[in-house]
Amino acid sequence: MQANKKDWLRDLVIYQVYPRSFMDSNGDGIGDLNGVRQKLPYLQELGVNALWLSPFFCSPGDDNGYDISDYQNIQPEFGTMEDCEALIRECHQRGMRILFDLVVNHTSDEHPWFLESSSRDNGKSDYYIWRDPVDGHEPTNWASVFGGSAWEYVPARGQYYFHLFSRKQPDLNWRCPDVKKAIFSMMAWWAQKGVDGFRVDAVSHYSKPEVFVDSTLPPMPDGYRPAFDQICNKPETHAIVHAMNREIFTPYNLVTVGEVACETDQDLQNYALSQREEFDMAIPFVPPQMEVGLNPVELLRHRFESQYEALKDGGWWALFLSNHDKPRQVSSLGDEGTYWEPSAKALALFLHGLPGTPFVYEGEELGMTNAYFSSIDDYRDLDSHNVYRSLLLSGKTPEEALHGVWQVSRDHARTPMQWTSGNQAGFTTGTPWIRVNENASRINAEQEQKDPLSVLHFYKKLIALRRREPLLKEGTLEFIDTPYPKQLIAYRRQKGGRSLLFIANLSDKACPVPFPLPDKEPLLTSWEREQSSRPAGQLRPYEAILWEE
Numbered sequence: 001m002q003a004n005k006k007d008w009l010r011d012l013v014i015y016q017v018y019p020r021s022f023m024d025s026n027g028d029g030i031g032d033l034n035g036v037r038q039k040l041p042y043l044q045e046l047g048v049n050a051l052w053l054s055p056f057f058c059s060p061g062d063d064n065g066y067d068i069s070d071y072q073n074i075q076p077e078f079g080t081m082e083d084c085e086a087l088i089r090e091c092h093q094r095g096m097r098i099l100f101d102l103v104v105n106h107t108s109d110e111h112p113w114f115l116e117s118s119s120r121d122n123g124k125s126d127y128y129i130w131r132d133p134v135d136g137h138e139p140t141n142w143a144s145v146f147g148g149s150a151w152e153y154v155p156a157r158g159q160y161y162f163h164l165f166s167r168k169q170p171d172l173n174w175r176c177p178d179v180k181k182a183i184f185s186m187m188a189w190w191a192q193k194g195v196d197g198f199r200v201d202a203v204s205h206y207s208k209p210e211v212f213v214d215s216t217l218p219p220m221p222d223g224y225r226p227a228f229d230q231i232c233n234k235p236e237t238h239a240i241v242h243a244m245n246r247e248i249f250t251p252y253n254l255v256t257v258g259e260v261a262c263e264t265d266q267d268l269q270n271y272a273l274s275q276r277e278e279f280d281m282a283i284p285f286v287p288p289q290m291e292v293g294l295n296p297v298e299l300l301r302h303r304f305e306s307q308y309e310a311l312k313d314g315g316w317w318a319l320f321l322s323n324h325d326k327p328r329q330v331s332s333l334g335d336e337g338t339y340w341e342p343s344a345k346a347l348a349l350f351l352h353g354l355p356g357t358p359f360v361y362e363g364e365e366l367g368m369t370n371a372y373f374s375s376i377d378d379y380r381d382l383d384s385h386n387v388y389r390s391l392l393l394s395g396k397t398p399e400e401a402l403h404g405v406w407q408v409s410r411d412h413a414r415t416p417m418q419w420t421s422g423n424q425a426g427f428t429t430g431t432p433w434i435r436v437n438e439n440a441s442r443i444n445a446e447q448e449q450k451d452p453l454s455v456l457h458f459y460k461k462l463i464a465l466r467r468r469e470p471l472l473k474e475g476t477l478e479f480i481d482t483p484y485p486k487q488l489i490a491y492r493r494q495k496g497g498r499s500l501l502f503i504a505n506l507s508d509k510a511c512p513v514p515f516p517l518p519d520k521e522p523l524l525t526s527w528e529r530e531q532s533s534r535p536a537g538q539l540r541p542y543e544a545i546l547w548e549e
């Protein structure tokens with residue numbers, strides 16, 4: 001896997017595995033690395049040529065592995081270092097790259113560095129963000145992303161530490177040269193083991209102010225105030241990423257995807273234009289709360305058009321609709337009911353027709369949907385519980401609070417992968433760590449494998465089309481205005497006198513077609529199952545079509 005990434009980066013289709021929920025190989029109810037190894041033939045047949053695995057390193061699991069207590073060992077429930085090395089090797093044997101998740105904005109509070117840092121007088125005392133109490137309380141009024149104060153008091157040290165995420169995720173102090181040294185050497189160590197790249201977690205917040213001041217943003221229901229504006233995308237953060245690039249990413253030929261909180265196009269450019277020498281691609285993080293209730297067509301057009309414009313001169317795009325932090329795309333942007341299948345296909349066709357690197361989140365290729373648990377006790381994600389608590393605090397009834405969780409829960413994406421219609425969806429022979437979605441008997445890989453018109457086969461066709469159609473990789477992108485901006489989305493891809501046209505009706509009502517469509521066989525259509533031809537001048541609900549013009 002030595003060839004320079006410039007030669008293959010733009011050919012990647014990346015599949016995100018959330019190891020805990022993908023495949024359990026030993027019946028303990030928790031997905032594991034050997035489960036991923038078992039399913040490599042499935043992934044290869046799907047056509048993806050790279051995997052990104054969410055964290056499986058040693059961790060107490062407060063945030064399902066995004067709280068790491070040892071970066072260079074495997075959490076036993078996920079397997080062993082031998083299993084991990086075998087996975088890297090087997091991916092390479094199958095011509096697939098493998099990316100790991102690099103979570104270095106914070107560690108776990110059970111990381112030995114933090115345990116040492118908690119008493120002032122040792123070599124690690126400066127590894128985290130420690131501040132004295134102010135008038136006997138927290139240094140500032142800042143809220144943690146997961147609720148409550150962003151500060152936690154440690155009596156042994158007589159100081160507070162800062163945690164942007166949970167109390168068990170203390171933020172590292174990137175001003176400390178030893179932190180940088182330790183993290184960079186860990187990254188090099190994985191690269192030497194053959195890892196092909198990193199998805200880099202929560203990048204935007206590496207740099208913290210030397211002097212913390214109270215936030216003036218509106219308070220959360222618990223009284224603490226968000227303070228993103230004071231720690232987002234600071235020049236020192238870019239300096240750290242640039243150093244990562246010069247010292248590790250480039251020398252080790254790593255492909256990198258930064259998870260960034262972008263307030264402006266300029267932020268995105270700063271992380272993902274190649275001349276900046278930071279990341280190859282960026283995943284802009286948008287909290288699901290900000291997208292609930294928006295019209296899907298307007299949202300998609302706005303998001304992908306502005307990203308395209310921001311990066312078209314010297315950048316490259318990470319294309320995704322789903323990941324482990326978002327509700328399932330069919331549920332939030334498509335239709336879970338009558339038009340489940342065409343809507344799953346229409347969203348896929350929209351995304352894979354765009355310029356950039358498509359990401360497929362596990363189960364998306366089956367059209368997996370949200371799982372609406374009827375009790376808060378069935379939710380496992382700490383953030384879902386925080387959302388619930390916060391809604392109760394703001395005066396909602398338990399039922400209303402549960403409905404609030406249904407809208408934004410990260411657990412929608414974390415229910416077990418639906419492999420078969422059998423017991424526990426074929427994910428485990430034991431009791432799964434989180435409930436299987438009730439629709440597993442209808443939506444599962446086994447059944448979809450047998451049906452050439454399934455969502456799964458549609459993804460195979462899409463990925464295969466991307467391999468043989470250079471226009472999808474290289475063509476320019478232009479969105480087309482229509483008189484139905486809440487229903488229709490359309491764009492054209494062009495290069496060297498050839499062009500592709502995409503149009504979709506992303507609504508559950510038929511929509512008139514506002515301009516003449518090519519009178520040819522489409523390359524792909526989301527209504528492929530329907531034998532009768534399209535009514536003249538109309539697009540049926542969730543009908544999406546791609547032609548060569």
Ligand code: NOJ
Nearest residue numbers: 063066103165201202325
């Ligand atoms: C972003 C990750 O995707 C999310 O799952 C996690 O909770 C936070 N960063 C903190 O690491």
Ligand code: CA
Nearest residue numbers: 024026030032
């Ligand atoms: Ca297991």
